[in-house]
Amino acid sequence: MxxxxxxxxxxxxxxxxxxxxxxxxxxxxxxxxxxxxxxxxxxxxxxxxxxxxxxxxxxxxxxxxxxANTPPPSPDATLPADVAALVDALHAPGPSGQVVPLGTLHRRVAYCCQAWEACHYAAAARELPSVLADAHRTADTGPAAAVLLSRAYQLTASLLFKYGSPARTPAVLAADRALTAAQQSGDAVAIGAASRRVARGLMHQQRYGAAAEYATATAETLRPALETGGAPGLSTLGMLYLVAAVAVTGDGRSPRTVGAAADRLAEADDVAAQQGERGADYTSFGSTNVSLHKVDVALRLDDAWSAVESSADITPGALGALGRERQARHLVTTARARALTRDRGAATRDLLDAERLAPEEVRRPSVTRLVGELMELVPTPGPELTGLARRCGLPA
Missing domain, CATH: 1.10.260.40 (lambda repressor-like DNA-binding domains)
Known part of the structure; x- marks a missing residue:
């Protein structure tokens, strides 16, 4: 060798x-x-x-x-056409034209959020460039318009983060613009929600410690205002703690990171107890979402067995009450954990369930790579796994 x-x-x-x-x-x-x-x-x-x-x-x-002497596959650096057009829109000249009525803009932003929650990423990406242009024209008319501009940029950042390194830089740019618009509005919920995307951007740049500190500090600073902001405020506060818990794991498993992640999850649990299970602002926040993050954190801390055990405590009914995006993302997480514990049949079943819920979530590059790894790990892949691989564009 x-x-x-x-x-x-x-x-x-x-x-x-x-x-x-x-x-x-x-x-x-x-x-x-x-x-x-x-x-x-x-x-x-x-x-x-x-x-x-x-x-x-x-x-x-x-x-x-x-x-083996075969060269490793090159990472997929091609963005879907609609997503690439959204990236281009971030660098378009400032829009000109008439101000859009606030009610019309609100409905269009809500449509994009609903498309995202249903995992119709292409539909959201197609609509967002024109929504961003209209939101920019309207942003100076008042705080409510600035909130809508921030929301459109928040969604743009979240969507672009789905596509990994080719979309990382524009996603970070969108998150920064979301925070600027939120600060212009003075709305604590918008500032907290945009800050969550900024923390995600730091994580995607592998600045995990900075992300955890930023999300935690933002949560503590905004907590008085968010706790009086009803379900939207509490959902935003809880999600900041969950992002901090995930960010902590980026520094690897150690007594410090395990303890810090547990502390952030406990804080999110406390917020969920105040709010109840009905999340707001398209976050799916609540005690079930905290449980899903406990699974994710365990996996990120290299404890796949604990991740699998924790996932067993989440009932199908509780999971089914969440948005499709959150359900599908959790199924991908459990598939990764089951693959690491050598339960590759169950990993395949989780991915198939995720595909039935949200085909576009399973076609993302990182999930496609997981499917490819399963194809190599399973000695004789069955028709279900080979069919999934073909639908992901992999040789099978």
């Missing part, structure tokens, strides 16, 4: 998983320098099989990906 080639493959898959050398070192029980030497082909001329097996397990890939 060529140590240099294997080292480059390890570096490639580490990058695909969004891990630093220190992250991979922690997963393998080694130092960052040890990983640096391994990737540089300097650990030994012929890496031991046990080392490669540990690396493959930590990277969640078949061992063959590290030792």
């Amino acid at each position: 060529d140590a240099a080639h294997i080292g480059r493959r390890i570096a490639y898959w580490r990058d695909q998983r969004g891990l630093t050398q220190a992250d991979l070192g922690r997963l393998m029980g080694q130092s960052r320098r040890w990983v640096q030497d391994l990737e540089g082909g300097q650990r030994q001329t012929d890496p031991r099989l046990s080392v490669l097996q540990r690396a493959a397990h930590a990277l969640r890939i078949p061992l063959e990906r590290l030792v």
Whole structure:
């Protein structure tokens, strides 16, 4: 085996998983320098099989990906046409024309939010460029118009974050514009909701500590106003704590990160108890959503078994009461956890359930990669998995 080639493959898959050398070192029980030497082909001329097996397990890939001579697949850098047009719209000249009636603009923004919640991402992406243009023309007419402009940018950011690295920079730009419009409005709910997207942007830039601190500080600053803002305010406050809990996990598993994530989840639980199960502002926030985040946090902290166990406590009825986007995203999370615990049949079933709910969620690049990994991990893929792979554009 060529140590240099294997080292480059390890570096490639580490990058695909969004891990630093220190992250991979922690997963393998080694130092960052040890990983640096391994990737540089300097650990030994012929890496031991046990080392490669540990690396493959930590990277969640078949061992063959590290030792085969076939080049790794290139990441999908192509955005769907409607999403690419939305990115272009962020750089369009300032709109001119007549101010749109506030009621009309509200209905159009609500349509985009409902399309998002139903996982009709292409429909939302098609509508958003003209909604953003109309919202800009109307924004200076008063606080309510500025809130609608912020909402349109918040949704743009959330949609673009779905498409990974090719859309990361425009998504961060949209989040920043959402916060600027929200601050112009002076509305605490809009400021909190936009801040949540800014925190997501920091996470997508792998600035996890900054994201956790920002979301937590924003929640604490806005808490008095949000707690008096009814269900929209409480939902926004709870979601800020949930984003902080997820952000904490980006620094890898340690006593500190486990404790900090648990603290943020507990704070979100307290807010859910105040609000009740009826979330607002298209957040699906409530005790069930907190439970879904507990599953996600466990998985991100490299405890797939706990993630699977926690998911069993969520009843189908409680999950079905949430929006389709949140349901489908949870099913993708449980599929990842089941794949890591070698329950690949259940992982396939979760992905098929997610596809039935929300085909566009399963066609996203990160989910498509998970389907491809299952195709390689399952010795003899059945017709359900091969059919799903074909529908995701993968060879099967």
